[in-house]
Amino acid sequence: MSNHPIPIVDFTPFLDKSAKQQAADQLLGSFKSAGFVYLTNFGIPEGEVQDMFDWLKRFFALPHETKMLAPHPDSGSHHRGYSYPCQEKEIQYSDSGDEFTIAPPSMKESFECGSEDNDFMPNIWLPEGVLPGFNEACLSFFWKCHEVEQNILRALALGFGLEEEWFLKYHETANSQLRLHHYPSIFSELLETNKLTRISAHTDFDTLTFLFQGEIGGLEVEDPNEPGNYVPVPPIPNSIVLNAGDFLRRWSNDTIRSTMHRVVAPPGVAAKDGLLPSRYSMPYFCAPDMSTIIDAIPGTWSADQPKKHEPVSVKEYAMKRFAANY
Ligand SMILES: O=C(O)CCC(=O)C(=O)O
Numbered sequence: 001m002s003n004h005p006i007p008i009v010d011f012t013p014f015l016d017k018s019a020k021q022q023a024a025d026q027l028l029g030s031f032k033s034a035g036f037v038y039l040t041n042f043g044i045p046e047g048e049v050q051d052m053f054d055w056l057k058r059f060f061a062l063p064h065e066t067k068m069l070a071p072h073p074d075s076g077s078h079h080r081g082y083s084y085p086c087q088e089k090e091i092q093y094s095d096s097g098d099e100f101t102i103a104p105p106s107m108k109e110s111f112e113c114g115s116e117d118n119d120f121m122p123n124i125w126l127p128e129g130v131l132p133g134f135n136e137a138c139l140s141f142f143w144k145c146h147e148v149e150q151n152i153l154r155a156l157a158l159g160f161g162l163e164e165e166w167f168l169k170y171h172e173t174a175n176s177q178l179r180l181h182h183y184p185s186i187f188s189e190l191l192e193t194n195k196l197t198r199i200s201a202h203t204d205f206d207t208l209t210f211l212f213q214g215e216i217g218g219l220e221v222e223d224p225n226e227p228g229n230y231v232p233v234p235p236i237p238n239s240i241v242l243n244a245g246d247f248l249r250r251w252s253n254d255t256i257r258s259t260m261h262r263v264v265a266p267p268g269v270a271a272k273d274g275l276l277p278s279r280y281s282m283p284y285f286c287a288p289d290m291s292t293i294i295d296a297i298p299g300t301w302s303a304d305q306p307k308k309h310e311p312v313s314v315k316e317y318a319m320k321r322f323a324a325n326y
Pocket residue numbers: 179181199204211213219261262263280281282283
């Protein structure tokens with residue numbers, strides 16, 4: 001970003017308690033300035049992340065008919081299972097939530113899962129015996145991410161001067177979601193001429209997202225200093241990319257940004273004939289409990305700096321955004 005690189009925060013001092021407040025302040029400061037931050041030493045060993053990427057690749061290598069044995073429902077209100085390429089429509093809402101635009105088809109396939117105890121969104125798995133070990137690997141990785149989520153939420157609360165468990169009160173039901181993405185190999189021209197996208201520009205509408213990127217780049221975020229200008233967020237080994245979603249922005253009374261981001265053809269990686277390699281990524285969307293009403297947190301507003309938004313129900317807002325995507 002112009003004079004504004006995406007900060008890299010080492011989470012060690014928070015996790016080993018050697019300088020918790022300092023790490024928390026650094027994290028919150030990065031969220032406020034950029035909405036995006038690279039986090040290193042976040043608590044999942046690199047080998048376990050690579051094992052999950054291996055499972056992801058095995059899953060997407062299955063024949064189409066096999067993956068369709070765990071079909072994502074047509075309605076977007078139940079966000080689980082396998083979505084085939086271009087099944088998901090991408091839509092960008094205006095801040096008021098009333099207006100949206102429809103993007104070109106998104107050339108990616110995905111698999112989504114979450115807690116087995118989530119009655120609101122039951123998991124949709126492949127039948128037993130189809131890819132033995134896959135379901136267990138997804139669940140085990142989901143719960144590791146959940147632990148990371150809880151620590152990040154603790155750090156954010158400290159950054160805001162709140163008691164450490166403040167955000168956890170609104171994230172008790174493990175309503176989060178692990179998503180596996182595969183962007184198939186395609187001709188870069190299709191992306192450059194806007195006939196297809198990998199992921200069009202959007203904000204995430206959760207509390208926060210962290211992303212495990214494979215080695216092929218392409219993620220870009222909007223430069224907060226230059227709206228409309230996008231800058232690359234290349235993969236950095238052993239790190240996650242953390243970004244704030246719309247709920248955290250609202251909680252923070254817009255003192256934190258939920259930055260627009262997208263996935264494009266990364267420069268310099270296409271073959272001579274213009275074919276781009278496949279790209280893999282795994283976002284974990286940290287979502288509040290469905291019963292939560294989000295209102296600006298103490299300390300983010302005052303008589304001089306009034307609340308920017310009416311309180312919003314997570315359930316209503318999420319259902320509206322989910323339903324628009326299918
Ligand atoms: O694949 C990526 O790098 C980004 C994914 C993303 O932004 C999303 O799924 O919301």
